[in-house]
Amino acid sequence: MDIVDRAERARPDFEAAIGSEWVLDGEVLAREFSDPYDNLEQPRSRGSYVLQPGNVEEVREIVRIANEHKVPLWTGSQGRNNGYGGSAPRLAGSIIVNLRRMNRVLEVNETFGYAVVEPGVSFAELNAHLIENGYALWTDVPDLSWGSVIGNTLEHGVGYTPYGEHADQVCGMEVVLPDGDLVRTGMGAQANSRNFHTHPRGFGPRLDQMFMQSNFGIVTKMGLWLMPRPEAWRAVWIHCETDESCYQLIDAIRPLLMDRTITNRVTIMSLMAVVPTQSVKKDWHEGKEPVNDEVRAIMRERFGLGNWNARIGLYGTPELMDVQQRLIEQAIAHIGGARLVAREYPGDARVEDVFPPDQAMAGIPNMDLLNFLNWYGFEHTGHVAFAPISPLTGDDGRTLHNILERHCGQGLGRDFGEAFALTARSMQLFALVLYNAGDTNDIDRTFEATAAMIRETAALGYGEYRGHLEFMDLIAEQFDFNDHAGRRLNQRLKDALDPNGILSPGRQGIWPTAFRPASGALTTARPPLPAAAAADAD
């Protein structure tokens, strides 16, 4: 029996468990709970229907029913994993479990600086909750603030304040296991714990990270540390004219991150990562070819930008930030053409008083990046994220940029945005690659180029931080130490925790035995995903 049939047979049980008004399909499934950047007429894969449970007990009941019917679920929090496949599942016909209804901020503790949230709470909602209730705490937001705090964190998502590594801010989770059991991690494994959200490790192994980028459980609650609102903060931009000066800047910033003169997640954005958030292509030139150097020069002047633009945040007393800023100025003095611009704000600045490009450094929600999708003026624009990790050096930056330029600029003939997001020792190159989602051929070309970049960067020793549905197997395939020992371990854990394989099979390339495709399928870049062939084992 195929997945679609099983899903249909299970539907009445789900309706009885959570109420039929929370079982959605048809237009809303296609519009809201699929991949919004896929070809809408020929989607790669789509779920059978959507379940929206209202509480933890309903999530547990859903999991129990799925085990009975041996039908796969595909879980999302807000369901906005866009650029990586949105809400669409790996296996067509899977039942989408969407947790938007579980949207309570369960607790905010100002003394200890933490919030406890359910999966439906978005960054914008958490931010609004803090402001409305007068908490002197900041959120840390990713580029788009409509996403789920939990969903983003589970996917190793990042923001741009000193709390920008979201995975590192997690303190205490509640998780529904694939068999419906309910665990709390860390100190929360003690029922009356005073330490659940103040101390990250309990007695025995800490398992929080095991539930991130995996399909081992459904996280229904998470404690997340929040940054105390500083007395003041300063947005320090460094604009570089040339690619080479950007690479010099990367090397100059590394020691300042390592010694914690700079504590936020610094981002260095290409000109074309900024301009399309504030204008469209035809404002600048006719035609579809990538913008040339002449146009770039006009853009730089118009926006006061460089070809590369670093965004650094400083936090604390003005006196402290003065010292830190001087150290930064000294460190970049040797970089020809580097221009530093700083703006200072009080910690409680009103949003409307903060220059929009500075907002991310203070964890202020923003949606400007969505404008990117209007750049080409397609009726339906898609984008796919490509995000390799490298050591934090200018040489690695050059290598990655050149690969991107060759495949996207020269190969696809596209404009594309790039941003290096820095930790003290590594960086992610985020690349925004746009395509015409109304044109299957254009989608295919773009995905083929992305697959080629994944292979090429892997051959050089780089690895992806996160991947689109389409590339999860391809990326996992690159992690090849000892005959893919890492994948074998993940799959062994998967089978132990989820013997029927019902929870998000295939996520991050982790397949349960029950739904494991033939090994040849794992390296294919863009076949239509098999709906049920693999499930016939049952």
Add this chain to the structure above:
Amino acid sequence: MDIVDRAERARPDFEAAIGSEWVLDGEVLAREFSDPYDNLEQPRSRGSYVLQPGNVEEVREIVRIANEHKVPLWTGSQGRNNGYGGSAPRLAGSIIVNLRRMNRVLEVNETFGYAVVEPGVSFAELNAHLIENGYALWTDVPDLSWGSVIGNTLEHGVGYTPYGEHADQVCGMEVVLPDGDLVRTGMGAQANSRNFHTHPRGFGPRLDQMFMQSNFGIVTKMGLWLMPRPEAWRAVWIHCETDESCYQLIDAIRPLLMDRTITNRVTIMSLMAVVPTQSVKKDWHEGKEPVNDEVRAIMRERFGLGNWNARIGLYGTPELMDVQQRLIEQAIAHIGGARLVAREYPGDARVEDVFPPDQAMAGIPNMDLLNFLNWYGFEHTGHVAFAPISPLTGDDGRTLHNILERHCGQGLGRDFGEAFALTARSMQLFALVLYNAGDTNDIDRTFEATAAMIRETAALGYGEYRGHLEFMDLIAEQFDFNDHAGRRLNQRLKDALDPNGILSPGRQGIWPTAFRPASGALTTARPPLPAAAAADAD
């Protein structure tokens, strides 16, 4: 067949695998690879013999042989887990696997600030390696520097620089699984990775923390981030006269840790945590009763200490530290009798120029704490660690101190040392409780008092950070959310990864099915551990 018999039957295979000269027993087993603080004539549990493999392949071979013979191993790195049971196993007759021979510093990278070490490398050895080779990097050391960097880190051990949370500095491990398979975590799962020790997360779940405080694998290699040597650093001590001023200090320091004015792991030590490292009891008074207030007053004056003494480290340029120190002075201005003393050192100060109590703040190896064992002048002194975690408030400090005073001071009539080790939101109370290890009755009374404190603090919502062999089951028992769901999950993972249960059964209360004792045994505080009864299932 019992464990001892199985071990004997397996011995020739182990000898063939690693060479009979690396299979140790007799006097060296008793002296070096047991619990040094146990009664030496009537030890609670002791291994059959010791295996010292020389490399990863030998570790894999040992694990394979143990599976064949279904005999439990008990792994230690340096084997100095003293205060928690030393090298002794949970199940008497287990084979001790000691990794001291694997003592290479495999790599040091100054650009990215990391070292890659094998399990036999001690903190003192890593520190010496850095100094000898002129690397401008610091170690972060725990109180005793003879322990293994890997061993301490796997047990959630801590030090006192800004890199004091050792578990958070881990980047990339190599692990032998219980079936002999070999995995690398994070980016290292890619064979040619450039990111193994610079970026902590790979694609899919991050499993490093799953291998800490567990028995799911043997870590044979670990990348650990090291702090770049600062231009200068400053030891800032705050001496408090009374217990109440200590609790006020805890509340005053919390905001400075949360906003990262202070970045090191601050420790607040009781007078009696310091004095016994530099003198013995009979220097101060005759008799065995705890030191009284009169003696304390003399001690304070002699050493220039308070009843409580906070140790804060500042790092960077003198200008930066001036600003930070002023913020600290402002924050403690309201605390009556609090006295601040600061000493500044260049980043590359010679060890002999650093006041010994300041050394930990710069990650300088030190063994002074061992002097503690001479305090009472017993021929054979033992100590047991008691280390509950609490939220970072003065009220919690008072509660924990009072429990300790009641059980150890009044109940046992002992002197005991205390130290609060702070993170931004939580603290560990480390208590050093001494006993006469030549007197079984004294051992038993001390362990009974410790068990009582574990139960009493758990009832109030505190949890232990780490536990002595004797208390692992008792502590695990306190983690009772949803009918001990956390323990059930750990045990399910254990059985999946280690079906024969050969790897350190019982560690942290995680028992494989193959060696799981009857549930009644789990809450008993100090029975002699069963040698083989539980293993008869086979």
